[in-house]
Amino acid sequence: MKISYKWLQDYIKLDKSAQEIADALTLVSFPVESIESKIDDKIIIAEIKEIKPHPNADRLRIAMVDNGKEIVQIVCGANNIEVGQYVPLAQIGAKIGEMTISKVDLRGVESSGMLCSDRELGLSDDHAGIKILPKDYELGKPLSQYLNSDAVLDVEITPNRGDCLSHIGVARELSAILDMKYSLPEIKNDYSKLKSNDLEVIVENKELCPQYFALKINNVEVKESPEWLKEKLLSIGHHPINNIVDVTNLVMQELGQPPHAFDADKVKDQKIIVREAGEMEKVTTLNGKEYRLPKESLLITDENGPIAIAGIMGGKNSEIDSSTKNIIIESAEFNRKSVRKTSKALGLSTDASYRFERGIDRGSLETAIKRAGDLIVEIASGELKSIFKSIVKTESKKINIEYKKINNLLGTSIDEAEINRILQSLGFEVSDDKTTIPLWRHDIFTWEDLAEEVGRIYGYGKINHLEVDKTEQPKKSEYYQKEHIKDLLVESGFTESYNYVFLSEQDISSAKLKSEDLLEVANPLQKENKYLRSSLIPGLLRNVAKNPSFDQNFFFEIGNVFSKEKEVNKLGIVASGRDAKNIIENVISNLSEKCDFDKKDMIISELKRDELLNHKIKKPIVYVLEIETKGLTKNMKVSDKGLDLIISDKNIHYTSVSQFPPAARDLSFVVDNAVKSSDIQSTISESDSHIFLVELFDEFSSDKFGKNKKNVAYHIWMQKMNKAMTDDQANEITKKIVEKIKNKFSGELRG
Numbered sequence: 001m002k003i004s005y006k007w008l009q010d011y012i013k014l015d016k017s018a019q020e021i022a023d024a025l026t027l028v029s030f031p032v033e034s035i036e037s038k039i040d041d042k043i044i045i046a047e048i049k050e051i052k053p054h055p056n057a058d059r060l061r062i063a064m065v066d067n068g069k070e071i072v073q074i075v076c077g078a079n080n081i082e083v084g085q086y087v088p089l090a091q092i093g094a095k096i097g098e099m100t101i102s103k104v105d106l107r108g109v110e111s112s113g114m115l116c117s118d119r120e121l122g123l124s125d126d127h128a129g130i131k132i133l134p135k136d137y138e139l140g141k142p143l144s145q146y147l148n149s150d151a152v153l154d155v156e157i158t159p160n161r162g163d164c165l166s167h168i169g170v171a172r173e174l175s176a177i178l179d180m181k182y183s184l185p186e187i188k189n190d191y192s193k194l195k196s197n198d199l200e201v202i203v204e205n206k207e208l209c210p211q212y213f214a215l216k217i218n219n220v221e222v223k224e225s226p227e228w229l230k231e232k233l234l235s236i237g238h239h240p241i242n243n244i245v246d247v248t249n250l251v252m253q254e255l256g257q258p259p260h261a262f263d264a265d266k267v268k269d270q271k272i273i274v275r276e277a278g279e280m281e282k283v284t285t286l287n288g289k290e291y292r293l294p295k296e297s298l299l300i301t302d303e304n305g306p307i308a309i310a311g312i313m314g315g316k317n318s319e320i321d322s323s324t325k326n327i328i329i330e331s332a333e334f335n336r337k338s339v340r341k342t343s344k345a346l347g348l349s350t351d352a353s354y355r356f357e358r359g360i361d362r363g364s365l366e367t368a369i370k371r372a373g374d375l376i377v378e379i380a381s382g383e384l385k386s387i388f389k390s391i392v393k394t395e396s397k398k399i400n401i402e403y404k405k406i407n408n409l410l411g412t413s414i415d416e417a418e419i420n421r422i423l424q425s426l427g428f429e430v431s432d433d434k435t436t437i438p439l440w441r442h443d444i445f446t447w448e449d450l451a452e453e454v455g456r457i458y459g460y461g462k463i464n465h466l467e468v469d470k471t472e473q474p475k476k477s478e479y480y481q482k483e484h485i486k487d488l489l490v491e492s493g494f495t496e497s498y499n500y501v502f503l504s505e506q507d508i509s510s511a512k513l514k515s516e517d518l519l520e521v522a523n524p525l526q527k528e529n530k531y532l533r534s535s536l537i538p539g540l541l542r543n544v545a546k547n548p549s550f551d552q553n554f555f556f557e558i559g560n561v562f563s564k565e566k567e568v569n570k571l572g573i574v575a576s577g578r579d580a581k582n583i584i585e586n587v588i589s590n591l592s593e594k595c596d597f598d599k600k601d602m603i604i605s606e607l608k609r610d611e612l613l614n615h616k617i618k619k620p621i622v623y624v625l626e627i628e629t630k631g632l633t634k635n636m637k638v639s640d641k642g643l644d645l646i647i648s649d650k651n652i653h654y655t656s657v658s659q660f661p662p663a664a665r666d667l668s669f670v671v672d673n674a675v676k677s678s679d680i681q682s683t684i685s686e687s688d689s690h691i692f693l694v695e696l697f698d699e700f701s702s703d704k705f706g707k708n709k710k711n712v713a714y715h716i717w718m719q720k721m722n723k724a725m726t727d728d729q730a731n732e733i734t735k736k737i738v739e740k741i742k743n744k745f746s747g748e749l750r751g
Contacts, residue, residue, distance in 0.1 A: 001157045002236035003170050006150040011171040012182040018151035024177050025155060028456045030164065033154045038122040038235065039144040042094035042101075044068070045137045046115075048085050056107040063115065065089055068140020075111035080129035087130050088116040088143050096120050123147070123231060150235050162358025163440040166256030169361075176425035176457050185254065187370045189377060189384060191215075196388040199328070203390045204275040208298050209310065210392040211333040211362070212274060213369045216264060217382040218326045220244060226379055244320045244327060247375045249351075256440075257331060257360050257368035258352035260300075260308060262318040264326040268302040272328070274310065275299055281306065285313040285348075297342040298334060311339040311356040312348055326385075327376070331369035333362055336442075359442035397437045401430070402447040409451045411466055414458060422457045423450065481633040482558055485571065485591065492587050494554040494573070499539030501560070502529035510614045511538040519562045532562040536572030537624050541607075541615040544576055548618055551697040551715075552577030558629060571632065573625040578698075580623045581606070588625075595632045602627060662719040663730035667737065668698070669712055669747040670705045677712045680745060684714060687740050688733045690725065693717040711750065 005018045014021060022032035046065045054060035054075065063074045063081060067089055074089070081087065091113050094101045097120075103112050114120075119127035121143070137146050155170065163169050168184065175182040199216045203209050224230075225246040233240050233249060240246050244261050252258040264270060277293040283306040284290045291309070293299070298310035307318040311334035320327065339356040343349055366389070376382040401423070403416050420430045428450075429436040437444045444450065455463070486496060502524065508515055508531065515531065524530040533539065536557050544553045553576045560569050575584050581604060588602050607615075607622045669680065677696050684694045698713035705711060716737070718730055741747040 001155045001165055001170075003153045003155050003167060004150050004232065004235040005153065007167050007232055007235065008171055008174070011168055011184070012174055012180055014174070014178075014180075016178070018153065021174065022153055024174065025153070025170070027460070028173065028177055029158070030161075030170075030173065031156045033156055036152045036154070037144075038150040038152065039142075039147060040090070040094045040096070041142045041144060042091045043088050043096075043116060043121070043143050044091060045086055045133060045139055045141050045143055045146070046089035047139055048081055048083055048087060051081065051083055054107065054109060056109070060106065060109075062109060065113075065115075066139060067091070068138075072112045073110060074113050074115055075106040075109050076115050076130070078115065078117070078130045080132070081115065085130075086133040086135055086137055086139075088121060088133065090114045090116055090120070121147070122150075122234065152235055159358055160443040162355060162442065163256065163361060163438075165355050165358065166252070166254060168255050169440070172427065176422070179425070184367065185371055187367070188374050189370070191370055191373070191384070191387060194384060194387040196386050198270055199386045199388050200269075200271045201388045201390060202271070202273045202275075204273065205298070206390070206392050208276070208335040208338050209274045209332060209390075210335075210394070211365050212388075212390040213331040213365055214272060214388040215329040215331075215369050215373050216270070216326065216385040216387070217329065217373060217376055217380075218264075218385045220325065220327055220376060220380040220382040222320060222322050222324050222380065229375075229379065242320065242322075243380050244324070244376060247372050247379070248329070250375070251368050251372045252351060252355070255361070255364050255368050255371065256355055257364050258311075258355055259368055259372050260314050260330045260352070261320050261372075262307060262314070262328045262330065263320055263324045264328045265324075266318045267307060267328060268304050270328070271302055272307075272330075273301045273303075274332075275301060277306075283309060284316045285309065286316055286319060287313065288316065291346050291348065294342060294345045296338075297345070298338050300330065309342065309346075309348075310334050312343055312346075312353045313350050327382070329369055329372050329376070331365045331372070333360065333365060359440075361440035363439035396439065397444075398434050399437065399444070399447060399450060401433050401435055401450060403433075405447055406451040406454055409448065410455045410458075410463060412455075412458070412463055414454065418458075419454055422454050426453055426457065428453075478629075478633050481636050482629060484594070484636075485629070485632060486556075486558065488590050488594070489556050489573075489587060492554075492583065492590065494556045494575075494587070497540060497543050497555050497557045499536070499542070499557060499559070500529070501533055501562075502526075503531040503533050503538065504528045507531075507538055510616075511535070511541075512611075512614070513538075517564075519564055534561055534563055535626060536561060536570055537574065537626055538615075540572050540574040540624070541617065541622070544574055544619065544622060545616045550695065551619075552580070552695075553619070554580075554583065569629045571625075571627055571629050574622065575624075576617075576619045576622045578621065580621055584623055584625055591632065595636050596634075597627075597631050601631055656721065658719050658721045660720060660722075660724040662692070662717045663725045663727070665716045665718070665730060665734050666697075667714055667716060667734065668750040669741055669745075670709050670750060671712060671741075671745050671747040673701055673708045673710050675712075675745050675747070680712055680741060680747070681714065683740055683744055684716060684737050687737045688718070690718045690720060690729075690733060691716060692719055 018035050022035055026032055044067060046067045048063050049066050050064040052062050054062055060075055060077050063076050064071050065074050090096055090101045092101055092103055101114055115130045117127040118131050157164050171182040199214055201212060201214050203212050222242050222244055225240050225243045229246050230240040233246060238249055248259045248261050277295055277297040277299050279295060281293045282290055299306045300308035300310055306315055308314040334356050336357055336359055339353055343353045373384055403419055407413055423435055424430055427438040518531040518534055521530050536559060540555045540557055543555045547553050556573045558571050560567050573584060584604050604623050604625050677699050681694050681696055685691055695715040697715055701710040718725055718733055738749050
């Protein structure tokens with residue numbers, strides 16, 4: 001929600017800066033995402049000293065401009081500039097919207113800034129020429145010191161606070177926060193004498209439209225809005241259209257109540273009907289699009305058919321244009337759910353529907369229509385003719401003020417008088433320990449809601465922090481046992497995976513499963529993933545398929561799987577590579593020391609070639625194992641102290657990821673059998689700071705290397721942070737590695 005700081009001053013006289021106001025709003029649940037200043041301080045007042053033609057462009061001229069310190073050269077295309085004029089000069093570095101001014105070459109002539117029109121300054125939409133300034137302005141001073149430079153706050157309004165989708169709504173909140181008074185715009189004309197003689201309104205469904213006001217104004221003059229009105233709308237990003245439409249937009253932004261204007265002469269017999277849409281009913285709206293309306297959508301119609309979609313957008317057939325003489329202004333309360341349902345069905349969201357969906361001020365409808373009437377009389381020379389009112393009165397809600405409960409919930413000791421004062425400052429009426437909820441608040445139902453209001457205005461920073469008593473250490477549950485299993489697997493070189501619990505038809509086909517054996521989800525998040533997994537293995541095999549560059553892959557997952565009868569928790573293991581089976585067997589051996597399980601359940605299966613192809617796995621050897629965790633944890637051996645999870649004492653350092661590709665080298669060494677491959681791996685890693693990953697991919701003994709000798713081979717990746725590594729640089733690092741392995745382990749590089 002865009003809120004103009006200058007516009008706010010019409011209702012509350014603020015003595016704080018825009019930043020201070022933003023901070024105050026943020027602390028009471030209205031975060032301000034940004035503050036946009038309308039006129040940059042680098043836009044200054046300058047005087048044109050000389051104008052000469054551009055040598056290479058007939059439509060451009062060169063202006064020599066005095067900025068108060070020096071003469072600068074500006075290339076300008078406007079034809080209204082003259083020598084001696086004071087003009088706005090955007091200097092180098094100044095921001096105009098999303099653009100930052102810089103020194104540029106325009107058709108062979110250098111320009112050191114830009115002269116600005118009203119549109120560039122954000123004062124109006126006029127860009128026909130450069131804005132000419134009064135001569136009593138001081139050269140070199142920021143223009144914002146003379147023109148009323150505004151600041152626009154982008155305030156985040158939560159869906160439950162529709163009452164703050166207006167300048168009055170925000171002013172009302174600020175009055176409570178800052179303990180200041182705010183005021184509503186004054187109604188200047190007398191509406192008490194108006195009748196509804198020549199204006200007929202029939203509201204057929206008063207549940208969907210509890211209140212409807214209509215005001216007829218004759219002999220209006222449709223024209224461009226005055227500067228003050230255009231300035232207000234432009235400040236928050238609204239494009240001015242004409243004085244009648246601009247008034248309705250201003251009232252919406254001011255009071256949060258969206259009025260709508262119809263051309264009265266286009267409404268048959270001046271008769272308005274508020275009714276639900278019939279079968280296959282259509283309407284062409286102001287945006288020029290035709291919509292087929294869902295049945296029971298709420299419409300504004302005349303005897304000929306729809307003239308507006310209630311609470312969303314007016315119809316093209318009742319549009320205000322330059323020939324309009326008589327108008328009908330509508331101010332109404334439409335059912336929130338009805339507006340939301342229609343808006344979603346049509347895919348049509350507007351400023352009006354946004355407010356109706358979140359709840360308008362039910363008590364400001366008459367104020368809004370009279371405010372619109374006043375402005376149209378003032379700027380369009382209108383004559384107030386007649387007014388219609390249809391009101392279904394409802395009782396305002398009342399809630400008991402539970403003072404003790406409020407303090408207990410907040411952890412405060414605020415006295416009753418202060419709680420009452422806070423609620424009254426927000427517009428709540430207080431009497432006999434009860435409060436009457438204001439008609440603009442649609443989010444207050446219980447005393448807990450009142451506590452939230454009291455807490456945020458009292459100030460969360462004033463509420464003392466209470467220490468929470470430490471609880472006793474919980475008993476070791478199955479969670480700890482599963483975590484211990486995970487630690488053992490990670491120690492063995494496995495990586496934990498968290499895979500999607502849903503399967504697609506393609507997954508089923510790859511795993512050769514039958515859909516009739518699987519549990520189908522009634523309302524899947526994605527249509528293609530509509531089955532719950534019956535095994536962890538398909539997901540783990542996808543992990544292997546997606547890591548083709550690594551010769552060995554060791555993955556595991558602990559998670560739930562589903563059948564039509566039950567849901568169970570399982571451990572799944574997948575390993576690929578030459579020693580895959582041995583590594584899984586080592587894991588089983590490690591688990592057997594802690595868990596009392598039947599080794600017959602530990603079935604290690606090797607995938608056949610066609611199964612690997614089904615899963616798009618290019619590796620020749622892949623082993624899998626799946627077992628219920630209950631069988632592992634049921635009789636898990638624990639010490640008297642319980643299960644102590646493995647806590648890493650490594651000092652982990654995180655570094656940025658390079659944007660440049662790595663260089664890779666494969667190196668094989670012949671070393672003594674007694675040398676550990678992990679020691680060689682560590683030495684390689686420490687050889688140079690640019691080495692970020694070393695992976696063992698081969699290790700075997702053979703007499704052809706010599707007695708008690710073996711071969712070890714590694715993938716080595718090298719990378720720079722600021723630029724790509726060259727082959728020469730990678731080769732130099734490789735030489736360092738070979739030298740270190742030779743000196744430390746008497747290792748010989750294989751060709």
